Amino acid sequence: MTYFREEIETMARDELDTLVDERIRYTVNFAADHSPFYRKWFHDNQINPADIQSHEDLRELPIISGKTVREKQPPETSKYEFKCIDWDQVYTIHETSGTSGTPKSFFLTWDDWNRYAEKYARSFVSQNFGKGDRVVVCASYGMNVGANTMTLAAQKIGMTIIPEGKCTFPVRIIRNYQPTGIVGSIFKLLRLARRMEKEGLDPQKSSIKRLIAGGESFAEESRTYLEEVWGVPVYNTYGSTEGTMCGECHKKMGLHVPEDLVHLDVYNPQLQNFVDEGECGRIVLTTLLPPGGKAGTLLLNYDTDDTTVVISREKCPCGRTHLRIMNPQREAETVWVSGSPFNRVDVEKGVFQPDNMQYITGEYEAFLYGDENEVTMRVSMECLDINNCNKEIIQENFLKSFLEYKPYLSEAHQDGTLNILFNFIEPNGLEFYKIKGRPKRLVDRR
Numbered sequence: 001m002t003y004f005r006e007e008i009e010t011m012a013r014d015e016l017d018t019l020v021d022e023r024i025r026y027t028v029n030f031a032a033d034h035s036p037f038y039r040k041w042f043h044d045n046q047i048n049p050a051d052i053q054s055h056e057d058l059r060e061l062p063i064i065s066g067k068t069v070r071e072k073q074p075p076e077t078s079k080y081e082f083k084c085i086d087w088d089q090v091y092t093i094h095e096t097s098g099t100s101g102t103p104k105s106f107f108l109t110w111d112d113w114n115r116y117a118e119k120y121a122r123s124f125v126s127q128n129f130g131k132g133d134r135v136v137v138c139a140s141y142g143m144n145v146g147a148n149t150m151t152l153a154a155q156k157i158g159m160t161i162i163p164e165g166k167c168t169f170p171v172r173i174i175r176n177y178q179p180t181g182i183v184g185s186i187f188k189l190l191r192l193a194r195r196m197e198k199e200g201l202d203p204q205k206s207s208i209k210r211l212i213a214g215g216e217s218f219a220e221e222s223r224t225y226l227e228e229v230w231g232v233p234v235y236n237t238y239g240s241t242e243g244t245m246c247g248e249c250h251k252k253m254g255l256h257v258p259e260d261l262v263h264l265d266v267y268n269p270q271l272q273n274f275v276d277e278g279e280c281g282r283i284v285l286t287t288l289l290p291p292g293g294k295a296g297t298l299l300l301n302y303d304t305d306d307t308t309v310v311i312s313r314e315k316c317p318c319g320r321t322h323l324r325i326m327n328p329q330r331e332a333e334t335v336w337v338s339g340s341p342f343n344r345v346d347v348e349k350g351v352f353q354p355d356n357m358q359y360i361t362g363e364y365e366a367f368l369y370g371d372e373n374e375v376t377m378r379v380s381m382e383c384l385d386i387n388n389c390n391k392e393i394i395q396e397n398f399l400k401s402f403l404e405y406k407p408y409l410s411e412a413h414q415d416g417t418l419n420i421l422f423n424f425i426e427p428n429g430l431e432f433y434k435i436k437g438r439p440k441r442l443v444d445r446r
């Protein structure tokens, strides 16, 4: 199978744009008719839903954040104002916690499930997965949507799923069932490879043919290293319960956005307008419904708190025409030093320099201390063998990569307003190991 839904995935650009605008009109009308939040909003702002004709007009509608969703659900309000259907039409209920407080509630219909699953099915097929493949899913089967809808996607393409839900599964799973792929995060897949080696199974000689990385943004260097360790290609995915699922095809030239199912706009930092094509900005998503479709929870203009750049709207060498974006980064993982921003991924890039990897595991964490006059960043890296860890080379490689293309930070580093200190640690010695949950690798303690 080359495509899961060829006529849509390879649709000519002008036809695709027409289809998107058609779906925007239907979806906005559906929201105005069925969502208590949007019904009230159109009424209060005296805007006629029929005036929203194309994607450009979406700028007239409010930008919805995670905070808005929380403010429009119990206990803040008496009902779920983004819920568009009656209780008896709800198939599943989900929650996403994010980093702060009250979880956001999401209600899905069976239609929603099929659309989510279709996005994954297209992505799997674009990564050359198909009938006969056996995939271990390490993403969690909890209140979020990802792992569950991946499992449904597998059914649609005839693939076998091994629903482990985490990457700490016993190595015998690989020996006994000979899976051909694993879905996990970069670091979990690295740790799994080390565990396999310890138990005498060389990852490069295992049954695995491809890996899918998701759940967090990463540096290209860490992907390259993971590919070396396993000896197979690693494909990127970007998804969330709030609405999207973008997958990198086997050409690895950016993540394809399923444009007929989700509309992606890139906004400036003030969230007032779109950025110019090719500029970095905030990802704002709108779920699209096909005419006649229904959604349990509908978000138009949802601010993801992630940033990206549109790489191209031209046809990809894989034949798909849907637009491609760069690996999104989390805004919450961006810090400012000397008037210049950098992201956790920039630190990760410095760590995963190819010549470093004979000495370190790749596990790292960084802390920022100081005030507006002087900032110190302490980067801790885990050595494979603390007695045989070439610290000078690692530091040199890190600084060269980290300060490259960052003139303000480079200047601050030279004049001593930005100090970068290094700390080399034995395996399992990093601070985040002591804290439950997703590791926070760049912590601002200013």
Ligand SMILES: [Zn+2]
Pocket (backbone or CB within 6 Å): 249, 250, 251, 256, 316, 317, 318, 319, 320
């Ligand atoms: Zn492609």
